[in-house]
Amino acid sequence: MIVKLLAASLRANLHYRASFFMQTVAAALITCVEFLGIWALFSRFGSLPGWSLPEVALFYGLINTAFALTDLFSRGFDMFADTLRVGDFDRVLLRPRAAALQIAGQDLRLRPLGRLAQGAVILAWAAAHVAWTPDRAALAALSLAGSFCLFYGLLVFQATIAFWTIDSLEMMNSLTYGGVYAGGYPLDIYPLWFRRTFTFAVPLACVNWYPVLAILGREVPPAAAWLAPLAGPAFLGIALMAWRVGVGRYASTGN
Amino acid sequence: MPQILVENLVKTFRVAERRPGLAGAFAGLFSRKHRTVRAIDGVSFSIEAGELIGYIGPNGAGKSTTVKALSGILVPDSGRCEILGRTPWKDRVAHVARIGVVFGQRTQLWWDLPVTESFELLRDIYRVPAEDFLKRRDELVALLGLGPVLDTPARQLSLGQRMRCDLAAALLHAPPILFLDEPTIGLDASAKLAVRDFVKRLNRERGVTVILTTHDMDDIEALCERVMVIADGRILSDGTLAKLRQSVTRERWLTLDLVEEKGAIEDPDARVVERDGLRVRLAFDPEKVSPAVLVARIAARHPVRDLFVENPPIEAIVARLYGELKP
Amino acid sequence: MTPYLAVVSARFRVLLQYRAAAFAGVVTQTFFGFVRLAILLAFFRAASGPQPMTPADLPAYIWLGQAMFQMVPWSLDREVAALVRTGGVSYELLRPVDLYNQWFARALALRTAPVLLRALPMVVLAAAFFGLGPPPSAASGLAFAASVAAALLLSCALTVLLNVTLMWTLSGEGVSQLVLVTVIVFSGLVIPLPFFPDWFQPVVTALPFAGLMDTPLRLYTGNIPATDAVAFLTRQVAWTLALVLAGRALLARGTRRLVIHGG
Numbered sequence: 001m002i003v004k005l006l007a008a009s010l011r012a013n014l015h016y017r018a019s020f021f022m023q024t025v026a027a028a029l030i031t032c033v034e035f036l037g038i039w040a041l042f043s044r045f046g047s048l049p050g051w052s053l054p055e056v057a058l059f060y061g062l063i064n065t066a067f068a069l070t071d072l073f074s075r076g077f078d079m080f081a082d083t084l085r086v087g088d089f090d091r092v093l094l095r096p097r098a099a100a101l102q103i104a105g106q107d108l109r110l111r112p113l114g115r116l117a118q119g120a121v122i123l124a125w126a127a128a129h130v131a132w133t134p135d136r137a138a139l140a141a142l143s144l145a146g147s148f149c150l151f152y153g154l155l156v157f158q159a160t161i162a163f164w165t166i167d168s169l170e171m172m173n174s175l176t177y178g179g180v181y182a183g184g185y186p187l188d189i190y191p192l193w194f195r196r197t198f199t200f201a202v203p204l205a206c207v208n209w210y211p212v213l214a215i216l217g218r219e220v221p222p223a224a225a226w227l228a229p230l231a232g233p234a235f236l237g238i239a240l241m242a243w244r245v246g247v248g249r250y251a252s253t254g255n
Numbered sequence: 256m257p258q259i260l261v262e263n264l265v266k267t268f269r270v271a272e273r274r275p276g277l278a279g280a281f282a283g284l285f286s287r288k289h290r291t292v293r294a295i296d297g298v299s300f301s302i303e304a305g306e307l308i309g310y311i312g313p314n315g316a317g318k319s320t321t322v323k324a325l326s327g328i329l330v331p332d333s334g335r336c337e338i339l340g341r342t343p344w345k346d347r348v349a350h351v352a353r354i355g356v357v358f359g360q361r362t363q364l365w366w367d368l369p370v371t372e373s374f375e376l377l378r379d380i381y382r383v384p385a386e387d388f389l390k391r392r393d394e395l396v397a398l399l400g401l402g403p404v405l406d407t408p409a410r411q412l413s414l415g416q417r418m419r420c421d422l423a424a425a426l427l428h429a430p431p432i433l434f435l436d437e438p439t440i441g442l443d444a445s446a447k448l449a450v451r452d453f454v455k456r457l458n459r460e461r462g463v464t465v466i467l468t469t470h471d472m473d474d475i476e477a478l479c480e481r482v483m484v485i486a487d488g489r490i491l492s493d494g495t496l497a498k499l500r501q502s503v504t505r506e507r508w509l510t511l512d513l514v515e516e517k518g519a520i521e522d523p524d525a526r527v528v529e530r531d532g533l534r535v536r537l538a539f540d541p542e543k544v545s546p547a548v549l550v551a552r553i554a555a556r557h558p559v560r561d562l563f564v565e566n567p568p569i570e571a572i573v574a575r576l577y578g579e580l581k582p
Numbered sequence: 583m584t585p586y587l588a589v590v591s592a593r594f595r596v597l598l599q600y601r602a603a604a605f606a607g608v609v610t611q612t613f614f615g616f617v618r619l620a621i622l623l624a625f626f627r628a629a630s631g632p633q634p635m636t637p638a639d640l641p642a643y644i645w646l647g648q649a650m651f652q653m654v655p656w657s658l659d660r661e662v663a664a665l666v667r668t669g670g671v672s673y674e675l676l677r678p679v680d681l682y683n684q685w686f687a688r689a690l691a692l693r694t695a696p697v698l699l700r701a702l703p704m705v706v707l708a709a710a711f712f713g714l715g716p717p718p719s720a721a722s723g724l725a726f727a728a729s730v731a732a733a734l735l736l737s738c739a740l741t742v743l744l745n746v747t748l749m750w751t752l753s754g755e756g757v758s759q760l761v762l763v764t765v766i767v768f769s770g771l772v773i774p775l776p777f778f779p780d781w782f783q784p785v786v787t788a789l790p791f792a793g794l795m796d797t798p799l800r801l802y803t804g805n806i807p808a809t810d811a812v813a814f815l816t817r818q819v820a821w822t823l824a825l826v827l828a829g830r831a832l833l834a835r836g837t838r839r840l841v842i843h844g845g
Contacts, residue, residue: 022759093328185624
C-alpha cells in the first residue's frame with residue numbers, strides 16, 4: 001500500500017515539473033557546496049589529524065546517502081505538524097490502515113535526490129580508496145540500513161512531538177540535519193560528552209562511526225562494528241512506540 | 256440490538272486560556288490557565304439499521320464531537336457506544352472499514368490526481384476485492400453521473416462535482432453506515448438536489464443507515480424522518496419532524512396577500528411574523544383561534560386577495576428551539 | 583520618513599511574535615556553531631605552516647556568524663514575492679509612498695528582528711561556554727559595529743533587488759534556493775573565506791557577498807586590522823550603493839511594464 005501511495009504522490013508532484021527541477025538542482029548544489037568546504041580545508045591544511053580526505057569522505061558519503069534516502073521516504077512525518085494543524089489527520093484515522101503507514105506513504109518529494117546523487121558520488125569516490133572484503137561491504141550495507149532507520153526514527157519522534165506542541169519543532173533539525181553534518185566527520189574530533197550523546201542518546205556513532213572504523217581497518221572490537229548498527233532499527237522501534245502513545249493522546253484530546 | 260447504540264457519552268476538553276498582551280504571552284510560556292469545556296454531556300440514543308437521521312444543532316453544540324466519537328477517532332471520557340457490535344475507538348481499524356464518512360468542507364480525494372486514480376488508491380487502502388470494486392465503482396459512477404469527470408484531477412472539479420465524487424469515494428467499500436457532515440454546504444441549487452436525491456436512494460434502495468449533520472434545514476426536511484437536536488452537549492429533542500414541531504410550538508402560519516398596502520394588521524390572537532409590501536405573514540395558535548375565524552376577522556377590515564395556512568418552516572422551529580436555550 | 587518607520591515597526595511586531603521559532607533557532611544555530619568550530623579547530627591540530635587565520639580568531643568568527651546568521655539575505659521576502667506573483671503589486675503602486683523605500687524598510691525589519699531575538703542569547707551562551715571573547719581592541723570593536731551596520735544595509739539592498747527580479751522570473755522558490763547557495767558560500771558561512779584556496783581569493787573578494795558577514799567578523803577578531811577598516815567599509819558601502827541603484831532602475835522598468843501591460 002505504501003508503494004502505491006508514494007507512487008500516487010509522485011505522480012501528483014510531477015505536475016509541478018519546473019519547480020521540482022529547480023528544487024532538486026538547488027538541493028544538490030547546497031550539499032555539494034558543503035563538501036567543497038571540506039575539500040577546501042583539506043587542500044589548505046593537508047589532513048585532519050589521523051584522517052585522510054578519502055577516509056572522511058567515507059563517513060560523509062555513507063551518512064549523507066542514508067539521510068537522503070530517509071528524507072525521500074519520510075516526508076509525511078517531516079510535514080506532520082502541518083497535517084495535524086489543518087485537521088487532515090482525522091481523515092487518516094478514518095481509514096482502516098495503521099496511521100503510521102499512511103503517513104509514511106503520504107508524500108514523496110524528489111528533492112532529496114540531489115543530496116542522494118551527491119552523497120552517492122562521494123561514497124563511490126571514497127569506496128575506490130577502500131580495500132574491500134565481503135565483510136566490509138556487508139558492514140557498509142549495515143551502516144546504511146542502520147542510519148536510514150535512525151534518521152527515520154528521529155523524524156517519527158519529531159512528528160510525535162507535534163501531538164503535544166508544534167512550537168519549536170525545528171529544534172529537531174539539530175539532530176537530523178545537525179546529525180548528518182556532525183556525522184560527516186570522524187567523531188573523534190568532538191569532545192567526549194558530545195560523542196557520548198551521539199552514541200547513547202541518539203546512536204549516530206553506532207550506525208556510522210563504528211562500522212566505518214572497521215571498514216577502514218581501524219582498531220575496533222568486531223562486536224561493536226557488527227552489533228552497533230542494530231541501534232538504528234531499535235531506535236526506530238522506540239520512536240514508533242512513542243508515536244502510538246501520541247496517536248492515543250490525539251484520540252483523547254482531539255487536537 | 257440496534258445498529259448504533261450510544262449511552263451517556265461524555266467528553267470534556269481542556270482549553271488553554273490565552274492571556275492578552277506581551278506580558279501575558281510571556282507568562283503563558285511558563286504557566287497556562289486551563290478551563291474545562293464539556294463538549295458532550297451525557298448523550299444517549301439508538302439507531303436502527305436503515306434509518307436516515309438528521310443531527311442538528313448550533314455551532315459548538317457537540318455535533319462534531321459526537322460524530323468523531325462515533326467514527327472512532329475520538330475517545331470519550333465515559334459512556335458506551337456500540338456500532339455493529341463494536342466499540343468504535345477500541346477497534347478503530349476494523350470499525351472504520353465498515354463506515355463511510357464525507358466531510359462537506361474537505362475532500363478525501365488526492366488533490367492532484369485524476370478522480371479515478373483516487374478511487375483505485377482507496378480500493379487498496381480498504382482492501383476491496385477487484386471484482387466488487389469494479390462493479391460498485393461503475394454503479395456509483397452511473398448513479399452520480401461521474402463519467403465525464405473521472406479523468407479530471409480533484410483540484411479542477413467544481414464543488415458539486417467534487418461532492419459527488421467524495422460520496423462515491425466514501426461508498427466504494429460498501430459501508431452499511433454513512434456519516435455525512437454538511438454535504439450540501441456551498442453547493443448550488445441543482446447540485447444540492449442531486450446530492451439529496453442520491454442520499455435518499457441510497458437509504459431507501461440499499462438500506463444504508465445515514466447520519467446527516469447539517470445547517471441546511473431543507474436537507475432535513477427533504478430527507479429525514481427523524482431529527483435529533485443537540486445543544487450545549489445534550490440531546491434536546493429526538494423524534495420525527497412532526498414531533499419536533501409540536502414540542503416547540505403549536506403555531507401555524509397564515510399568509511395573506513392584501514389588495515392594498517395600508518394600515519397595520521392587528522389581531523389579539525395573532526402576531527405578525529413578517530410583512531413585505533402586500534404580503535403579510537401571521538402566526539397564530541389554532542387552539543385559541545380557528546383559522547376560519549381569524550381570516551374572517553381580518554378580511555372584515557382589510558380586503559384580501561389570496562391566503563393560505565401552513566406550518567412554520569423547520570428553520571423557524573429550530574431558531575425558536577435554539578433561542579429558548581439562551582439564558 | 584514616517585510611513586517607512588511605520589512599515590518597519592509593523593513588520594517588527596509581527597516578526598517578534600515568532601518566539602518559539604527563535605528559541606528553536608538558537609538551539610539549532612548553537613549546535614551547528616559547535617560542530618563547525620570543532621571541525622575547524624581539529625584541522626588546526628594538524629596544521630604545519632602559518633595559516634590565514636589563527637585558532638584564536640575562530641570562536642568569535644564562528645559564534646558571531648551563527649548569531650547573525652539571519653541577517654544575510656538567504657531568502658526573498660515571502661510576502662512581497664506573493665504580492666508580485668498574484669499581481670497585488672499593482673495595488674502597492676496606489677499608495678503614496680516610494681515602493682523601493684517601502685520594500686527596503688520591510689527588508690530592514692525582516693533582517694533585523696530575527697537577529698535581535700537570537701543574537702543575545704547566543705552571544706551569552708557562546709561567551710559563557712564556547713570561548714567567545716571580546717575584540718582585541720576598542721578600535722576593532724568599533725570597526726565591527728560600523729561594518730555590521732553596513733552589512734545590514736547591503737543585505738537589504740540585495741533582498742530588494744531579489745524582490746524586484748521576481749517581476750521577471752516568477753519561479754521564486756528556485757531563485758531563492760540558488761541565492762541561498764551563493765550567499766552562504768561567499769559570505770563565509772560554510773568556511774571562513776580566508777580558508778578558500780589562494781587562487782580563488784580574488785573571486786571571493788571581488789563579489790559583494792563577503793561584506794555581508796565575513797568582513798564584520800574578521801574586523802571583530804582583528805584578522806583585518808582596525809587600521810584597514812576604512813577600505814573594507816568603503817567597499818561595503820560602495821556595493822550597497824551600486825545595488826540600490828540597480829534595484830531602483832530595475833524596479834522603475836518593472837513598474838513601467840506593469841502599468842503598460844496591466845500586470
